Amino acid sequence: MAELSQRSQEASKPSEGRLDSWKEIAAYLLRDVTTVQRWERREGMPVHRHLHDKAGSVYAYTSELDAWHKSRKQKSEELGPEAQAQVQPPSASKPPLQGQAWLFLSGFVVALLLTVIIAMTRGHAKPPQIKSLAVLPLKNLSGDPTQDYLVDGMTEALISRLSRIQDLRVISRTSVTTFKDTKLPLPEIAKTLRVDAIVEGSVIRAGSRIRVHAQLIRGATDEHFWSEEYEREVRDVLALESDVAQSIARKVEVTLTGKERQRLAATHPVSPEVYESFLKAQDQANNINSRDDLEKAITDFKDTISKEPNFAPAYVGLASMYQLQTTSLASVQPQEARSKLISAARKALELDPDLVRPHILLGEVYQRQWQWSDAEAELKRALELSPNDARAQEQFAIWLLCEGRTDEALTWIQRAREIDPLGHSGVTNGFILFHARKYDEAVRELRSVEAAYPDHWYLGFALIANGQPDEAVEVLEKALSSERTPTVMGVLVRAYAHAGRRADAVRLLDELKRRQQKTYVPSAAFINAYLGLDDNEQALNWLDRAYEERSNILQLIKVHPYFDPLRDDPRFKDLVHKIGLD
Numbered sequence: 001m002a003e004l005s006q007r008s009q010e011a012s013k014p015s016e017g018r019l020d021s022w023k024e025i026a027a028y029l030l031r032d033v034t035t036v037q038r039w040e041r042r043e044g045m046p047v048h049r050h051l052h053d054k055a056g057s058v059y060a061y062t063s064e065l066d067a068w069h070k071s072r073k074q075k076s077e078e079l080g081p082e083a084q085a086q087v088q089p090p091s092a093s094k095p096p097l098q099g100q101a102w103l104f105l106s107g108f109v110v111a112l113l114l115t116v117i118i119a120m121t122r123g124h125a126k127p128p129q130i131k132s133l134a135v136l137p138l139k140n141l142s143g144d145p146t147q148d149y150l151v152d153g154m155t156e157a158l159i160s161r162l163s164r165i166q167d168l169r170v171i172s173r174t175s176v177t178t179f180k181d182t183k184l185p186l187p188e189i190a191k192t193l194r195v196d197a198i199v200e201g202s203v204i205r206a207g208s209r210i211r212v213h214a215q216l217i218r219g220a221t222d223e224h225f226w227s228e229e230y231e232r233e234v235r236d237v238l239a240l241e242s243d244v245a246q247s248i249a250r251k252v253e254v255t256l257t258g259k260e261r262q263r264l265a266a267t268h269p270v271s272p273e274v275y276e277s278f279l280k281a282q283d284q285a286n287n288i289n290s291r292d293d294l295e296k297a298i299t300d301f302k303d304t305i306s307k308e309p310n311f312a313p314a315y316v317g318l319a320s321m322y323q324l325q326t327t328s329l330a331s332v333q334p335q336e337a338r339s340k341l342i343s344a345a346r347k348a349l350e351l352d353p354d355l356v357r358p359h360i361l362l363g364e365v366y367q368r369q370w371q372w373s374d375a376e377a378e379l380k381r382a383l384e385l386s387p388n389d390a391r392a393q394e395q396f397a398i399w400l401l402c403e404g405r406t407d408e409a410l411t412w413i414q415r416a417r418e419i420d421p422l423g424h425s426g427v428t429n430g431f432i433l434f435h436a437r438k439y440d441e442a443v444r445e446l447r448s449v450e451a452a453y454p455d456h457w458y459l460g461f462a463l464i465a466n467g468q469p470d471e472a473v474e475v476l477e478k479a480l481s482s483e484r485t486p487t488v489m490g491v492l493v494r495a496y497a498h499a500g501r502r503a504d505a506v507r508l509l510d511e512l513k514r515r516q517q518k519t520y521v522p523s524a525a526f527i528n529a530y531l532g533l534d535d536n537e538q539a540l541n542w543l544d545r546a547y548e549e550r551s552n553i554l555q556l557i558k559v560h561p562y563f564d565p566l567r568d569d570p571r572f573k574d575l576v577h578k579i580g581l582d
Contacts, residue, residue, distance in 0.1 A: 020059045028062065029069075043072065127218070127225075130252040132169035132195040135159050137180040138212070139202040151203045152286075153279035154212070154241060158199075161245040163419075164263050164356070164386045168254045171195060172390040174423030178452065190219025193421060199248060208234050208272065214244050216251055226251045234272035242267050263354055263385075274308040281317055288324065290483045297321050312351035319344035319361050326368065326552060327487075333520060334550055338365045356386040360395050367399055368555050370579050375399055390420035394428050402555045402581070406436040422452060431458050435559045439466035457488045460495060465561055469498035486512060490525030494532025494562075505533060524553035531562050540571050547575060554579055 019025045025047065026033045039045040046064040135158050140151040156173050163170045171193050179189055186198050201214035215227040228247055232240040246264050249256060256264070270278075281300030288294050301318040304311065322341035326334045342365060345358035363378035379399055382392040397412035409432050416425040426449035433442035442462040450459065457479040463472035472495040479488050489512055496505035509529050515521055523546035530539040543566075546554055557563060558581040566572040576582045 017062045018059060019062065019065075022058060025058070025060050025065070028065065044068070128196070130196040130218075130254070131167070132171075133162070133197040133199060133216075133248075133252065134171040134176050134189070134193045134195045135162065135199040136176055136182075136189070136201075141202045142205045144205070147203075147205050149279050149283040150205060150210075150276070153282055154203055154237075156282070157238075157241045158245055160356075161241065161264055162248065163388050165249060165254055165256060165260055166387045167256075168249070168252065169195070169388055169419060172420035172423055172425075174390075175420050178422045185222070186217055187219060187222050194418070195219055197252065201244075205234075210234055210237055210240060212240060212244060214248070216248065234275065235269060236267075237275055238270060239267040266354065268312075268352075270311060271308065274304060274311055274314075277304040277307055278311065278314050278317070281314070285317055285321060294321060294324055310351055312348045312355060315344045315348035315351070316355060316357045316361075319348065319358060323361055323364065326365075334368070334522075334552065338369065338550075341365050354385060356382050356389055356392065359385065360389075360392050363399070364395055367402060368552050369550055370555070370581075372399075372403070372580060388419055390416045390423070390425055393419070394425050397428065397432060401432050401435055401559060404558045404581070406432070406559065410436065422449075424453070427453055427456055427458055430462060434458070434462045434465060435556065435561065437561060442466075443468070457491060460488075460491050464491075464495050464498055469495050473499055473501070486515065486521045486525040487528075490528035491532075493529035497532045497534075502533075505529075509533070522553075523549060523551045527551075527553060528562065531565070534565075536565055536569075540566065540569065543572070543575060547578065557581060 019028055022033045022037065026036045029036055031039075036045065040047045046068055047058050047060045049058050135155060138151050138155045138158075140148050155176075159170060159173050159176070162168060163172075175193065182189065186200075190196075190198055196219055198217045198219055199214060200217060201212060204211045209231060210233075211229060211231040213227070213229045215224055217224050226247075228244075230240050230243050242265055249264060277300070281297060281304055284293070284297040284300050288297060298318065298321045301314050301321060304314040305318065308314070319341045322337045322344060325332055325337035326341075341361060345361045345365075348355055348358045359378045359382035363375045363382065366372075366378060367375035376399060379392060379396045382389065383396065386392060393412050393416035397409045397416065400406075400409035400412060410429075413425060413429045413432055417429060419425075426445060430442045430446035430449070433439075433445055439462055443459070443466050446456070446459040446462055450456075457476055460472040460476040460479070463469070463475060473492065476488055476492040476495055480492065489508055493505045493508050493512075496502070496508065512521060512525055512529065523542050526542040527539055527546060530536075530542060543554075553560070554575075557576055557579055563572070573582070
């Protein structure tokens with residue numbers, strides 16, 4: 001009995017080539033226990049069971065498993081590749097733990113290779129498409145500061161050409177001028193302007209030749225990914241500007257329509273004398289601070305036209321100056337200036353029908369003459385020719401405001417703000433917010449652009465309406481310190497009156513009356529003054545005179561907050577009807 005028990009115990013111990021549990025069998029075949037149990041049930045894998053003791057439930061011999069596996073493999077080869085993939089040969093030469101380590105190592109290598117492949121793919125991924133850019137003011141490397149007007153003119157021309165591409169947002173000249181001669185890092189400038197790329201460049205004038213160097217830089221990474229030089233005779237400067245603009249458009253891979261491609265490539269020969277005369281007049285126009293400055297710019301543009309009567313941009317510049325004569329710098333009756341503006345703008349379009357600016361100017365003047373449908377048509381044509389022109393969007397927003405469509409006006413001025421984030425569109429946005437009775441927002445917006453436009457008097461309007469007349473007085477007095485324009489004086493009368501300084505208000509009104517005896521004073525100045533002094537009868541009298549002279553202020557008669565005390569008066573209602581805004 002003892003002998004039988006000893007033989008039984010010896011039989012229960014694993015012997016060489018024998019596997020005494022499901023775990024050992026699974027490890028030998030490099031599979032899990034569930035799989036080998038399935039193979040035993042479904043495919044006849046040779047597994048034995050103990051019948052007379054409890055040393056283990058199953059056992060198997062490696063020689064039998066090897067023979068079974070060889071037979072199974074032959075069958076799978078006859079069935080094809082998919083069946084072969086299910087067969088994993090056991091490795092009798094490797095202990096179970098070595099087989100598991102080999103599996104782990106193989107998996108690690110595969111994962112590592114995948115990581116490397118993904119990293120390489122990312123490294124060669126196509127960079128994000130450029131959908132917006134800013135052309136920073138080109139640098140004058142001629143060693144002659146008197147050539148700055150030439151360099152500034154080329155910057156403006158390049159921006160103007162690129163702005164006509166619908167699928168590319170190009171920052172306006174007024175905003176990029178802020179960064180002239182800046183030391184700020186390019187990524188910071190790009191972040192401020194919210195653009196994908198920056199165009200930098202320089203201009204060298206040497207006698208009759210001009211050389212332009214331009215380069216494209218990715219805003220976020222400061223990566224310079226394109227650079228080129230162009231050199232032409234001064235007489236071919238417009239062709240040079242076209243070459244640069246076309247190269248930039250190609251490099252940023254923007255989609256161009258056929259018409260956009262034609263406009264980018266369009267050039268007109270111009271003599272060096274005429275082009276330089278035009279650029280000097282344009283430089284003067286960009287630096288107007290007084291009536292004298294305005295008169296000089298008008299003279300300069302006329303001088304260019306006398307040199308070349310068929311140079312369309314000179315007529316555009318002249319029309320722009322006549323437009324300024326109808327604003328706070330008015331020195332003649334509005335109708336006189338408007339007639340000259342219309343003539344100059346139409347002449348420019350006769351010479352070059354694809355110009356944008358004349359349509360904007362005509363839209364503005366028609367609006368001020370209450371030709372509402374004509375104004376709309378001109379502004380929509382400007383937007384068709386140059387969808388990303390901030391000035392066109394800005395003027396269309398004002399047209400919508402005059403129509404009483406304030407929500408739409410705010411939407412359009414926000415579009416202009418995206419293109420002109422640091423420029424005049426901020427002033428117009430504040431002006432529209434004021435007429436929309438959003439006085440707090442108007443003050444905040446106009447304060448935000450105060451550094452760029454320190455003497456702008458629209459802030460005075462908003463401060464008075466917001467119950468801050470003392471601050472309005474400070475702003476308006478500062479605006480008058482450089483040029484005592486009648487329009488600002490009229491608003492200051494209102495500010496004095498609301499601040500409890502009636503004597504100062506009356507004194508300033510008397511000054512306006514004395515000035516009127518010597519020169520033209522816009523009716524709007526007296527309307528604002530008398531409304532500020534609560535003299536509604538006099539204000540209505542001056543509104544009648546404003547109607548006769550077609551004053552600018554009447555385009556806003558439907559929405560201007562200062563007119564609210566008059567809205568129930570029959571005379572006022574009749575005026576709104578005659579203007580076409582009832």
